[in-house]
Amino acid sequence: MSAASKFIASERRRPNTTNVLLMLSGSVASIKAPLIVKELLTYNNVAIEVVATKASLTFFRPEDIRAQSVNVWVDEDEWNPDYKIGDPILHIELRRWADVVLVAPCSANTLSKIANGTCDNLATSLLRALAPTTPTYIFPAMNTLMYEHPLTAHHLRTIHEIIxxxxxxxxxxxxxxxxxxxxxxxxxxxxxxxxxEKFQLTKISGGNGASTLPT
Structure with a gap:
């Protein structure tokens, strides 16, 4: 059974909660995802959902995030074979839920897809459907020569200046x-x-605000 039917934004949103959607793509930096999730959960009133591309799954174990009671959504969750018109659509429900989107890391491939409007997986479909008022941050991560490729600068300009x-x-x-x-x-x-800092989050009571997580 598709997990898409399990997520409806109106049922998941809570008052006074910052909803963080962390999107992972095919860069080795995806290995840091469990650390990002764990640290975000040391703040009050934060909810997290993770969207992972197929390539990103090479670099981290989804169970390390799910063990923190955070969902990891993948392409296979998008469509139920028994889908009927009017059923919830995962990429739409997730974008309705999100207060902020972090594409961390953003590989060269995903960067190109975003700049060109491609929506061939859950992550890029969500971004294409995202409201322009939703704060969205792109954290590029790739080999130096890939970053220095002329097309990368073009993609970054498009993403910043047009999108x-x-x-x-x-x-x-x-x-x-x-x-x-x-x-x-x-x-x-x-x-x-x-x-x-953007959402003026405070640490959960009892913490001293200092991270003890490994690098």
């Missing part, structure tokens, strides 16, 4: 492939802090 998303990063560091240079996703803690 209106906010681009954050990348940064320069040693990459998983062994190269050193610009192209790495910004530090995962900085992604969490961006959300915390």
């Amino acid at each position: 209106g998303y906010t681009i954050v990063g990348p940064i320069s560091k040693g990459l998983a492939c062994g190269d050193v240079g610009l192209g790495a996703m910004v530090e995962w803690r900085d992604i969490v802090l961006l959300v915390a």
